[in-house]
Amino acid sequence: MASIGATWQHAAAADDRGRLPVAGVTTVYKRNSHADVIFGKILEGFDQQGGPGPGLRLASLYIDQLPKSGLGRELAKKHNVPIFDTIEGAVTVGGKGIPVAGVLSVGEHGDYPYTEKTHQHKYPRRRFFDEIAATYKKHDKVVPLFNDKHLAWNFKDARHMYDTATRMKIPFMAGSSVPVAWRQPTLSLPMGCEVQAAIGIGYGGEEAYGFHALEGMQCMLERRKGGETGVASVQAVKGDAIWRSEKDGWWSHDLMESALAVQDGFQRDGWEQRFAKKSTLFLIEYRDGLKAVMAMANGVTHQFGFAAQLKGEAKPAACVLALEETQPFGHFGYLVKAIEHMVHTGKPAYPVERTLLTTGILDRAMHSLADGYKPYETPELEIAYKAVEWPFATGKVGDVPKTT
Structure with missing residues (x-):
């Protein structure tokens, strides 16, 4: 061939x-x-x-x-x-x-x-x-x-x-186009950083939009020390199980609030009640021991986002992964720029392994939801790869990519 x-x-x-x-x-x-x-x-x-x-x-x-x-x-x-x-x-x-x-x-x-x-x-x-x-x-x-x-x-x-x-x-x-969308405030985790805890934020349906939220989180976490080594287990939870997952140490109230606080129009008062009523959480344990949560925070936000606690940092790093919600949906322009790079060079702009991994996480999460929040070990998600540097959208939301 x-x-x-x-x-x-x-x-x-x-x-x-x-x-x-x-x-x-x-x-x-x-x-x-x-x-x-x-x-x-x-x-x-x-x-x-x-x-x-x-x-x-x-x-x-x-x-x-x-x-x-x-x-x-x-x-x-x-x-x-x-x-x-x-x-x-x-x-x-x-x-x-x-x-x-x-x-x-x-x-x-x-x-x-x-x-x-x-x-x-x-x-x-x-x-x-x-x-x-x-x-x-x-x-x-x-x-x-x-x-x-x-x-x-x-x-x-x-x-x-x-x-x-x-x-x-x-x-x-x-x-997804989310990894190349605008980040408010601008955030790119240092390559090789030590991540102690992480939360991805999304909204909408668990599969169609949950995938975007997973990609937004994964494009950040793949930059951590040691590179990506894959995922050991996945579980999805709703309702009272959300609070049980907090008590079990999957996530902290402070980090979740940091992830939500940067969202446009976030209403701090009473967010916990709205969150528990409509949200779905994906609980993800990586093979290197990192525990991360992807929160489909319906009733609290209508944006994608990310927050992480890095070792040695007093405050969490957090940002909105911002989209242009009207025509021409300019975040897709930055996805097209990445495609353009691959077509012209024969080399992908970033690893397809990222999406192989997020696809697998999502598939297991959907089965967990259907199986009464059953946790799944995921030996098939032993997927290792290294992050690369690739630009995301800058300037104000809606600015079109520069052409050369």
């Missing part, structure tokens, strides 16, 4: 604006869908109004659930992007080889079933991956592949995708 090299670089030449062609594979393409806020920035600039954009050009599309009319068809027609009825067609742009420099797989939104017991959304991310990988194998060529959000709804599929990409030497990247 061929790997990234001169053949790929020369075959996918940039156009006169320095843009490399990519194929887009998605579930649906409608306004404000992930396809819109990712592909739309390639088609119409980071502001999605014709301004400067990434050094990428959308060369083809596959849309799994494609209506007879709608945004996907409209933009494809406007920008002369062919829509194919197979994933292989999109990756090959209807030809006999692979002329694109990368593939973006966006399996989010659309009419797909949920698992009956755990209520996990069965988006076809593994199917998309397998068909893309099969096309690479058939045409004896690989190009960088980005997978939006968690790798798959279950860890078995995620591990298959990761192992296949490793075996085929596919440059592979995945995950």
Whole structure:
């Protein structure tokens, strides 16, 4: 199997604006869908109004659930992007080889079933991956592949995708836009710091938004001393079990309040009652002994955040992981910049192992919720990797990425 090299670089030449062609594979393409806020920035600039954009050009599309009319068809027609009825067609742009420099797989939104017991959304991310990988194998060529959000709804599929990409030497990247979003106040844990306790903050549904909260926490914790070594156990709790977890030493009131206090509009009075009524906690023990909590703090906040107590520091470090909540949802622009880097260099901007790990944590947490808050040992999450330096959004929320 061929790997990234001169053949790929020369075959996918940039156009006169320095843009490399990519194929887009998605579930649906409608306004404000992930396809819109990712592909739309390639088609119409980071502001999605014709301004400067990434050094990428959308060369083809596959849309799994494609209506007879709608945004996907409209933009494809406007920008002369062919829509194919197979994933292989999109990756090959209807030809006999692979002329694109990368593939973006966006399996989010659309009419797909949920698992009956755990209520996990069965988006076809593994199917998309397998068909893309099969096309690479058939045409004896690989190009960088980005997978939006968690790798798959279950860890078995995620591990298959990761192992296949490793075996085929596919440059592979995945995950949330939260790690590259704005941080208020600016916070990046020192590489090699000693973390004594940590809390991630999220809101919304446990799976769809819990993944984002996990990624926001993990992009911080992977920088700790010794690097990432994986997770030993996962448990999800609600209601009275939240307070039992505090008594059992999983988290402290002071650190939780520090994590919440930086949130916009945080109301300190009575937050504990609102927190206990609507929140879900993921209790995560890492293999190196660190205990962390990811709190879906519904009823208390509508933002993502993070707080940690570092050894030798008097006060916790805390920040909001801030998103642009209106069009064009500018945090996705910084995700597209990371994808652009991988497509142009053949090297992922940050480790896909981060998302393999968060996918596994989330899968176990969803089963814990369904099984009456059962704790799970997680030998499958012995996933070790080293953090890298990659920039996150700076300036004020909504500032578009700089182009080169």
